Amino acid sequence: MRRRDFIKAIAGLAVIWPLTVRAQQGDRMRRVGIIIGPTAEEPETKDRINAFLHELTHLGWAEGRNVRIEIRASAGNISAARKYAAELVAFAPDVILAVGGSTIAPLLEATHIVPIVFTITADPVGNGFVDSLARPGGNVTGFMSFEYSLSGKWLGLLKEIAPSVTRAAVLRDPAIPAGIGQFAVIQALAPPLGLDVSSINVRDPHEIERAVATFARFANGGLIVAASALGVVHRELIVALADRYKLPTVYWDRSFVSNGGLISYGTDLTDQHRQAASYIDRILKGEKPADLPVQAPNKYELLINLKTAKALTPAPTR
Numbered sequence: 001m002r003r004r005d006f007i008k009a010i011a012g013l014a015v016i017w018p019l020t021v022r023a024q025q026g027d028r029m030r031r032v033g034i035i036i037g038p039t040a041e042e043p044e045t046k047d048r049i050n051a052f053l054h055e056l057t058h059l060g061w062a063e064g065r066n067v068r069i070e071i072r073a074s075a076g077n078i079s080a081a082r083k084y085a086a087e088l089v090a091f092a093p094d095v096i097l098a099v100g101g102s103t104i105a106p107l108l109e110a111t112h113i114v115p116i117v118f119t120i121t122a123d124p125v126g127n128g129f130v131d132s133l134a135r136p137g138g139n140v141t142g143f144m145s146f147e148y149s150l151s152g153k154w155l156g157l158l159k160e161i162a163p164s165v166t167r168a169a170v171l172r173d174p175a176i177p178a179g180i181g182q183f184a185v186i187q188a189l190a191p192p193l194g195l196d197v198s199s200i201n202v203r204d205p206h207e208i209e210r211a212v213a214t215f216a217r218f219a220n221g222g223l224i225v226a227a228s229a230l231g232v233v234h235r236e237l238i239v240a241l242a243d244r245y246k247l248p249t250v251y252w253d254r255s256f257v258s259n260g261g262l263i264s265y266g267t268d269l270t271d272q273h274r275q276a277a278s279y280i281d282r283i284l285k286g287e288k289p290a291d292l293p294v295q296a297p298n299k300y301e302l303l304i305n306l307k308t309a310k311a312l313t314p315a316p317t318r
Helices: 003-009 043-058 078-090 101-110 148-161 177-189 205-215 229-233 235-244 254-258 269-284 306-312
Strands: 030-036 067-073 095-099 116-122 140-146 167-172 196-201 221-225 249-251 263-266 301-304
Touching: 030 043, 030 078, 030 101, 030 269, 043 067, 043 095, 043 254, 043 269, 067 078, 078 101, 095 101, 095 269, 101 116, 101 177, 116 177, 116 269, 140 148, 140 269, 148 177, 148 221, 148 249, 148 263, 167 177, 167 205, 177 196, 196 205, 205 221, 205 235, 221 235, 229 235, 235 249, 235 254, 249 254, 254 263, 254 301
Parallel strands: 030 067, 030 095, 095 116, 116 140, 167 196, 167 221, 221 249, 249 263
Antiparallel strands: 263 301
């Protein structure tokens, strides 16, 4: 999605670009690229990008005055992410905001020079995006969503809210490192909890529907939806399937609960994008990504959809 289309898409949420700004950041027009892992039309994505843009404006950067912004959204498609990464690098930006871990590898295929600030990314050290959290090195830094160890929390939550569950299917994208890492942790922690774990690929909606239907044929099952752009793209289908088959499900992000999912555990990703604007500002003012430590979340939130929980609760016997 191009810049004009995206700004048009989020029109009506809030005014993004005021006519005046608090300070001019020099005479040269700066360039900021944004690549989004999920779809740009997704409401939570709009809110997060809108929060980023508002904070950038607050810091003195105004579209058309001292900064030009170019936006692409890959909708979880790796080929599209590579194409858009190359397009954004050709745009010769001063810095790129990478929304989602699935966008970082394509960007690093295209450049090791242009500064990159990421959000919604799991374990950037383990994935090889940075050398360490304190000293990222290279051209990449940002705001991580969690380490893979958090995946074990989702498994524990599933067992806690549904003690009778003995089988867990993990919906994940195996084409991205996060999909492999999250599943590995869940698989390792499952035996002590008495759980048998399997995986469901989220790359194709028909495959998701068939796999969940097959999984639901047997009793005592529950789902875990791991973090991925494609999981967000197919969110409505996943939530609907969990409801149809009465499967207790733990999600990685609150947006699933807002759309009818049972329970989520994760960080505040909207606030993360506000913070990302400060790193973009500092890089535009001359700082290097290698000198900006990766920020790990220090607060997590647990959300429960009470209506969904009530629907899953068996009626009392008389």
